[in-house]
Amino acid sequence: MPGAVDVLATWEAGTTAGAAERTLLLHALARPRAGVADLKATAVGQRDAELFALRGALFGDRMEVVVGCPDCGEKLEFELGVRALLGDRAHQIPDGPGSSERDGSSELDGSSDPHAPQVLHVDEGSWSVDFHSPTAADLEAVSGIGDADAARKALLARIVIRAERSGRKIDASRIPAPVQQAIASAAAVADPAADVRLAMQCPECSQKISAELDISEYLWRELDVWARAILSDIHLLASCYGWSEDQILALSPQRRRYYVERCVDG
Template sequence: MAITGAAELLAAWEAGLGEPATGRALLLHRTARPDVAAGRLPVLPVGEREADLFALRRALFGERMQVRLECAACGADMEFDLDAGELARSLGGRTGGAFGSSAGGDGMAAGSGDVADGIAASVAAVDSAAESDGFAGGPDGSAPGAGDSSAAGPGSVVRVRQDGWDVEFRLPGVGDLAAAARSGDPRAALLARCLVSAVRDGAAVSGADLPAAVQHRIAEAVEAADPGADLTLNVACPECGQATRAELDIASYLWTELDSWARDVLLDVHLLATAYGWSEPEILALSPTRRRYYLELCADV
């Protein structure tokens, strides 16, 4: 993973303006993981993606995340802080070497030239998904690599053995969940997409033949192996003491921050270009400190 610079982040932001939430999340994930092919990102375990986005958020905007929530019981506004780095670590994310310390333009380290190519690849992946009404899969609706344990990354397959059954199941990715949600039977669709193998007393069987007890064991194993796939907050209200449960959507949170940052940077570019006649690349090449001082000088004139 490489932290991208201001120009590349602006390109990712611009590419995501016309995309739905799923497309924006994919662009953010590609920014966090340029080492992974864009087509593979939707099938990475959901918890891994969440950890990647928390690590990206920490690298770009710092550890402290301010969260506002309305109490479900009394309606009081609750404000509290979360630690993006701690959340990434708890989900098994990359908070160290790959990202490193933030530096360079706008508090972001200058990324490699591969980042711009990664953004383009992500846009292409989003376009492809839109054309197929979702994330790409096999002719039978299965995910890329379904039924092949070699296609899954290390640790992304769980194994369940019960009453003569031996089942291998790939941890679902966001693409799997999106595709399953469009099916008339989401549970069966997800099982078909992520089932790697199922054997009963030495004979291979299909997912449709798995008994309910085995399917329940699979669900438990997936939850234990990928706890970050369902990140839920349970916050006690300081006014009434009742607890409010809410899901934390890091992709939406991070996109909102990126959108605000991008608009502020473009305003800076406009003001400095008007005052000095500099081009956008020249202005973005300035450090945030130097840019701020030039803006202060413009205000003093």
């Protein structure tokens, strides 16, 4: 589990960063021995599973989620358990941040790298396509493309390894919509943590709601609240006792809270 110093350093670096860079910073906190290239080459679902593990190590398994109904505006508040949410994928989550090696091999041509994207295959009509699960680098490369159709085609160009129609090789840009949908469905089944969606019904208007749970955004909001609170504690304790930031962060949360309460109560 990362220490408070490392977590604060990640928060500080992320305060001026964009969403993609924040996600990379959080992933580096979850897998500190990995280089940037390795993190970006990780399958998106594997990355998000590791971010869920980081969240569990820092703040516990239970997640409080608030979803607004798009029709009536009613706020739906409920709790989720990380491992229950991921279901069968939960056994693939590391025991905690920093776990970068595991036993077993991946499904990528027998590779021993558990973080590598899977090579997948779909047959749809006369089409036969081999492709790999999208990686963090793939999503980052297309994130700046404003047009959804253009972004989808750019992503296809990155992940398709081979596309054939009736035995003839075809460029990925010519893959039709039904085959694109088959590719997306196969990727979702193979890498379910890459797109965690919550299905619910509004108790007020009965509207069915499907909401994406973006673990990177969720974790960053929690980390921001935690960092600002602990910096306030540091300011208070430094003012009362003259301790340095390092000395204060070296205290256990329980002892730090005790001293804060003494300062507040006088």
